[in-house]
Amino acid sequence: MTFTFWFEFASTYSYPAAMRLEHMAAERGIEVRWQPFLLGPIFKAQGWDDSPFNLYPAKGRYMWRDIERLCERDGIPFRHxxxxxxxxxxxxxxxxxxxxxxxxxxxVRGVFRANFEHDEDIGDPQVIAGCLAELKLDASAVLEEGQRPEAKTALREATGRAVELGIFGAPFFMAGDEPFWGYDRMEQALAWYASQRSVRIAEGA
Amino acid sequence: MTFTFWFEFASTYSYPAAMRLEHMAAERGIEVRWQPFLLGPIFKAQGWDDSPFNLYPAKGRYMWRDIERLCERDGIPFRHxxxxxxxxxxxxxxxxxxxxxxxxxxxVRGVFRANFEHDEDIGDPQVIAGCLAELKLDASAVLEEGQRPEAKTALREATGRAVELGIFGAPFFMAGDEPFWGYDRMEQALAWYASQRSVRIAEGA
Structure with a gap:
């Protein structure tokens, strides 16, 4: 049984999830699989050519207020x-x-902070190189890898698996086969996983 | 400053909110204005001719699982x-x-239970008459009032106010001017309202 965190770097609600997940999962002894995917193709299949927060302005205005309020509550720096x-x-x-x-x-946290704390363009390879360099990684080698056909295939396949799993937004958590959508379901997803794991241990599975 | 609960009888997530709100608000000494509105015209203005849970099947499948799980957690009977x-x-x-x-x-709770606990058609005046009779109200008089032009106008105006407030889904809570969308924001909305009220009392406002 695996706990998978499905996230999209452009997604506002994925940001606080990425910032807090590792710590909250470790407290429960849960190992997390960090799985990026793209919302763009999923939205396109629904007939949307932009974020629903841009397509539906009332929803978008509310989201910006909500995310600002949540980040403030949870002690996460946030800039629109x-x-x-x-x-x-x-x-x-x-x-x-x-x-x-x-x-x-x-x-992942570094990239999310670049976007939502420092208002940097994460589409710019220089910004990504900075995130890699902060971790003492060989930025140019990793960037080069990220542009190889295998990287494109890996991400395309991940997005395909997301669609098969019924994932339609981000963040999304799969606690084994149990789906949880949204930052406000993160704790519930972790608690669910922990309780299922206890059942399996008790049953000797 | 007013705390308003905006709900739509067809909305799944409005159901557990309606079931728990009065008790949770009373615990905090908050008086609630119960304000129905219609999502239909709001969805129509966005180009949707049905619930987004029907238009977007993956989202709909998830919602049914999520609401079932939430109702189970919160001890609220639920039937699809x-x-x-x-x-x-x-x-x-x-x-x-x-x-x-x-x-x-x-x-309101009676009507929601008819829909989501007993799987009854709340569009049928007989079902609504039953909900009124349970409260020892004069069902035929209240039903007759509900079909008057003033009732239609009152609901149309409420839906218009909802749009002006930027409301795009249900349930929606207005804690004074502060907007909160969704059952999972109900506690946060009540806490926000209580804290703002404390500030106003401290300032003598």
Whole structure:
């Protein structure tokens, strides 16, 4: 049984989830699979050519107020980015190539902070190089890998799996087969996973 | 400063909110204005001719699982209704005519339970008559009032105010001017209202 965090770098609600998940999961002894995917193709299949927060202005206005309020409550720095949504393609391809490696959670947080704390363009390879360099990684080698066909394939396949799982927004948590959508379901998802794991241990499974 | 609960009888997430709000608000000494409105015209203005949970099947499948899980967690009986969304027009017009009256919260809960616990058609005046009779009200008189032009106007005006307030879904809570969308924001909305009220009392406002 696996706990998977499905996120999209452009997604506002994925940001506080990425900032808090590792700590909250560790408190419960849960190992997390950090899995990037793209919302763009999923939205396009629904007939949307932009974020629903841009297409539906009342919903968008509310979201910006809500995310600001949540980040303030949870002690997470937040600045309304001057561009939304930003292009997380390169960062997502890099993570898709390196799923499971120890530096991934810190890199993901760095990219999210660039976008939503520092208002930097995460579509710019220089910004991503900065996030990699902060972790003492070989930025140019990792960037180069992220542009290889294998990276594009890995991310495309991940997005396909997301669609198969019925994922339609981000963040999304799969606690085994149990789906949880949204930052406000993160605790519930972790608690669900922990309780299912206890059942399996009790049953000797 | 007013705390207003904006709800739509067809809305799944409005159901647990309606079931728990009165008790949770009373614990904090908060008086609630129960305000029905219609999502239909709001969705129509966005180009949707049905519930987004029907238009976007992956989102709909998730919602049914999520609401079932939430109701189980919160001890609220829930049955997947055989028809969705149901027509809450008559019930909403009745409440719109009687906002602020003491029997309204119990009537609202009765209608929601008819829809989401007993799988009854709340578009049928007989079902609504049953909900009124349970409260020892004169069902035929109240039903007749609900079909008057004033009732239609009251509900139409309420829906217009909802649009002006930027309301795009249900349930929606207005804690003074502060907007909160969704059942999962109900506690936060009540806490916000209570804290703002404390500030105003401290300032002698």
């Amino acid at each position: 980015p001057s561009q939304f949504p930003r292009n997380g393609l390169l960062a997502a391809r890099i993570v898709a190539m390196h799923t499971g490696e120890a530096w991934v959670p810190a890199f | 209704p055989s028809q969705f969304p149901r027509n809450g027009l008559l019930a909403a017009r009745i409440v719109a005519m009687h906002t602020g009256e003491a029997w309204v919260p119990a009537f």
